[in-house]
Amino acid sequence: MAKPAVLTHPxxxxxxxxxxxxxxxPVNASMSKAEKIALYTKMARIRHFEQRxxxxxxxxxxxxxxxLYVGQEAVAAGTISLLGKHDHIITGYRxxxxxxxxxxxxxxxxxxxxxRVTGCSQGKGGSMHYFAPxxxxxxxxxxxxxxxxxGTGLAYAVKYMGLKGSCLAYMGDGAVNQGAVHExxxxxxxxxxxxxxxxxxNGYSMGTSQERSTAHPGCLAKRAEGYDMAWDVINGHxxxxxxxxTALALKRAHEESKPTVxxxxxxRYFGHSMADPDKTYRDKEEIKEYREKKDPVLAFEQELLxxxxxxxxxxxxxxxxxxxEADKAAVFADESPDPTxxxxxxxxxxxxxxxxxxxxxxxxxxxx
Amino acid sequence: xxxxxxxxxxxxxxxxxxxxxxxxVIMGEEVAQFNGAxxxxxxxxxxxxxxxxxxxPISEAGFIGLGIGASMLGIRPVMELMFWSFSYVAFxxxxxxxxxxxxxxxxxxNCPIVIRGPANGGxxxxxxxxxxxxxxxASHPGIKVVCPATPYDAKGxxxxxxxxxxxVYVMENTILYxxxxxxxxxxxxxxxxxxxxxxxxxxxxxxAHGRAVITSLKAAEILEQEHGVSVEVVxxxxxxxxxxxxxxxxxxxxxxxxxxxxxxxxxxxxxxVAYLIxxxxxxxxxxxIHRVSSIDAPQIYCKRMEDQQLPDVNRVVREALKVLA
Ligand SMILES: Cc1ncc(C[n+]2csc(CCOP(=O)(O)OP(=O)(O)O)c2C)c(N)n1
Ligand SMILES: [Mg+2]
Numbered sequence: 001m002a003k004p005a006v007l008t009h010p011x012x013x014x015x016x017x018x019x020x021x022x023x024x025x026p027v028n029a030s031m032s033k034a035e036k037i038a039l040y041t042k043m044a045r046i047r048h049f050e051q052r053x054x055x056x057x058x059x060x061x062x063x064x065x066x067x068l069y070v071g072q073e074a075v076a077a078g079t080i081s082l083l084g085k086h087d088h089i090i091t092g093y094r095x096x097x098x099x100x101x102x103x104x105x106x107x108x109x110x111x112x113x114x115x116r117v118t119g120c121s122q123g124k125g126g127s128m129h130y131f132a133p134x135x136x137x138x139x140x141x142x143x144x145x146x147x148x149x150x151g152t153g154l155a156y157a158v159k160y161m162g163l164k165g166s167c168l169a170y171m172g173d174g175a176v177n178q179g180a181v182h183e184x185x186x187x188x189x190x191x192x193x194x195x196x197x198x199x200x201x202n203g204y205s206m207g208t209s210q211e212r213s214t215a216h217p218g219c220l221a222k223r224a225e226g227y228d229m230a231w232d233v234i235n236g237h238x239x240x241x242x243x244x245x246t247a248l249a250l251k252r253a254h255e256e257s258k259p260t261v262x263x264x265x266x267x268r269y270f271g272h273s274m275a276d277p278d279k280t281y282r283d284k285e286e287i288k289e290y291r292e293k294k295d296p297v298l299a300f301e302q303e304l305l306x307x308x309x310x311x312x313x314x315x316x317x318x319x320x321x322x323x324x325e326a327d328k329a330a331v332f333a334d335e336s337p338d339p340t341x342x343x344x345x346x347x348x349x350x351x352x353x354x355x356x357x358x359x360x361x362x363x364x365x366x367x368x
Numbered sequence: 369x370x371x372x373x374x375x376x377x378x379x380x381x382x383x384x385x386x387x388x389x390x391x392x393v394i395m396g397e398e399v400a401q402f403n404g405a406x407x408x409x410x411x412x413x414x415x416x417x418x419x420x421x422x423x424x425p426i427s428e429a430g431f432i433g434l435g436i437g438a439s440m441l442g443i444r445p446v447m448e449l450m451f452w453s454f455s456y457v458a459f460x461x462x463x464x465x466x467x468x469x470x471x472x473x474x475x476x477x478n479c480p481i482v483i484r485g486p487a488n489g490g491x492x493x494x495x496x497x498x499x500x501x502x503x504x505x506a507s508h509p510g511i512k513v514v515c516p517a518t519p520y521d522a523k524g525x526x527x528x529x530x531x532x533x534x535x536v537y538v539m540e541n542t543i544l545y546x547x548x549x550x551x552x553x554x555x556x557x558x559x560x561x562x563x564x565x566x567x568x569x570x571x572x573x574x575x576a577h578g579r580a581v582i583t584s585l586k587a588a589e590i591l592e593q594e595h596g597v598s599v600e601v602v603x604x605x606x607x608x609x610x611x612x613x614x615x616x617x618x619x620x621x622x623x624x625x626x627x628x629x630x631x632x633x634x635x636x637x638x639x640x641v642a643y644l645i646x647x648x649x650x651x652x653x654x655x656x657i658h659r660v661s662s663i664d665a666p667q668i669y670c671k672r673m674e675d676q677q678l679p680d681v682n683r684v685v686r687e688a689l690k691v692l693a
Contacts (some may be wrong), residue, residue, distance in 0.1 A: 123670035124666075142497055180457065281402065345663065367632075
């Protein structure tokens with residue numbers, strides 16, 4: 001396979017985490033101390049929630065697939081921290097971090113993983129299918145790439161209703177090879193939709209490295225040029241950089257109703273899912289390198305310590321509280337009831353759940 | 369005869385066919401370097417090299433379509449879908465192209481492609497990953513569909529599928545991958561369209577396919593032990609072509625039929641089988657035909673409820689007793 005001659009990666013990605021080049025960017029400089037602490041707290045909460053999930057999975061209480069977000073926190077945190085009332089998001093199956101960022105509670109998130117009726121989807125969706133439409137979060141989608149057209153539709157609806165908003169559709173570096181993604185790119189560009197495609201490039205799609213899966217002109221985002229779309233590359237280990245560059249794309253969406261492709265370089269510390277032994281396709285050394293030199297949560301903590309926004313004591317407090325919250329969520333999930341057999345056939349059709357004189361169809365709709 | 373797993377049986381089929389015919393190519397996501405998401409293709413890259421065993425990007429419409437195109441020129445691709453649920457992004461290729469090309473070309477073009485992978489629920493992965501599309505696909509003339517339930521059938525059917533000159537879609541089951549059974553060492557095939565009586569009996573016929581066969585066999589055992597009923601279990605093995613005669617012969621013997629499948633009930637495979645029995649053996653029946661299928665809803669995530677949603681041994685026993693009442 002032809003290797004691209006020049007890789008278009010952000011400069012800051014090439015060195016270990018240090019003082020952020022983007023601390024002085026207006027979107028970051030204008031943050032209050034409290035806002036910065038809140039952002040750090042959210043990142044820490046994602047980290048601890050996910051690590052608690054590992055234990056629960058190992059106890060056999062979470063089945064199926066569990067895709068962890070550990071290592072990628074700054075992507076969801078940076079992008080979602082910028083969003084307003086008419087900005088929407090949608091993602092794939094690696095969806096817990098986004099959920100916590102939009103304000104879902106750990107309880108409902110944890111209970112969904114163990115299939116309880118108190119879960120965000122009442123135990124019907126599972127890890128890959130979180131939803132919180134009241135928080136502009138449209139899922140949680142299990143089929144690779146399927147969320148890209150849906151997100152484009154959300155952006156279309158925002159524009160149609162004359163609202164100043166946008167949609168961010170997140171996907172992985174492997175998902176960019178789905179036809180549906182390219183069709184969505186074209187529609188977003190052709191119809192000037194307020195759309196941001198966020199590629200969370202963690203280097204691998206399951207056991208396949210990006211070089212083995214994807215032909216590209218230096219980076220994945222650059223494919224946007226074929227659709228006359230703006231694009232950028234971002235160091236996803238630096239939450240300030242994520243915010244600074246995403247803010248420009250949001251401005252483009254809000255003020256010009258134009259789409260953008262953002263490729264955010266990031267890394268996952270665990271296997272593709274808990275079912276992946278993660279032994280064959282990458283070096284332990286590589287994981288170690290990222291964990292030790294580029295960790296997004298640690299990097300932001302260091303940044304805030306330098307800024308004297310955080311103190312070591314406060315940071316400890318925040319982390320302890322996040323862990324305690326995750327522990328409580330685990331208990332909540334344990335003590336919650338399952339859905340019932342009767343619940344299996346609920347929520348299939350709006351009409352079935354809302355039978356009344358106004359509903360229009362007749363006939364059998366659920367079969368024995 | 370060796371005792372091997374369902375997974376190993378599938379692998380052996382591919383190995384032998386890769387050796388027999390240099391036009392056979394294995395293709396799919398993670399099939400080569402990762403040795404398969406479910407390790408069905410383990411070792412094949414090492415043995416046959418990257419020309420014969422090929423990793424693809426996550427582009428089902430693209431690579432399945434490519435396989436169909438290559439088959440038109442005489443390659444015999446065996447494409448793995450990590451789940452049959454992912455076939456839905458390639459539906460046009462699988463149905464419209466593979467299923468129609470021979471017909472629309474007036475018989476000028478053949479499409480000897482095999483697409484294989486798991487199609488089952490019961491693994492706690494939610495609605496998007498738990499589809500069983502055998503009935504949907506088999507409802508398209510031009511397409512063949514098989515659903516092996518045992519290692520012996522898995523190997524024999526896959527080998528037959530690879531040698532077949534039409535598109536054959538093989539629906540496997542992740543829950544069966546570790547099941548063991550006797551498989552001959554010598555070359556054999558299980559012809560498409562031949563059902564198998566997995567258990568003989570005289571009081572009731574159960575018709576099933578895929579994992580429902582295993583469930584039905586367990587239920588048959590209980591019916592015999594606890595209720596003194598002799599149950600015959602007919603494993604369809606192949607959905608299209610369908611072995612009508614084996615089904616009818618069994619019903620003529622027992623005069624009662626229970627149909628069990630993992631599909632949702634509406635237009636499931638058993639709707640076709642029930643029609644067949646009443647149209648060709650109506651006078652033989654001593655009781656109405658009953659069936660057990662999955663509870664009619666998208667697959668629920670909660671494992672405890674998903675186990676209830678699928679046909680289980682208790683439900684099969686209960687329904688069998690109703691047919692016998
Ligand atoms: C259409 C489809 N094909 C295959 C899969 C199985 N699958 C799930 S995730 C995945 C890898 C995706 O990698 P990437 O897009 O890089 O996202 P990441 O997991 O790294 O976040 C695959 C192959 C799927 N869910 N849907
Ligand atoms: Mg990836």
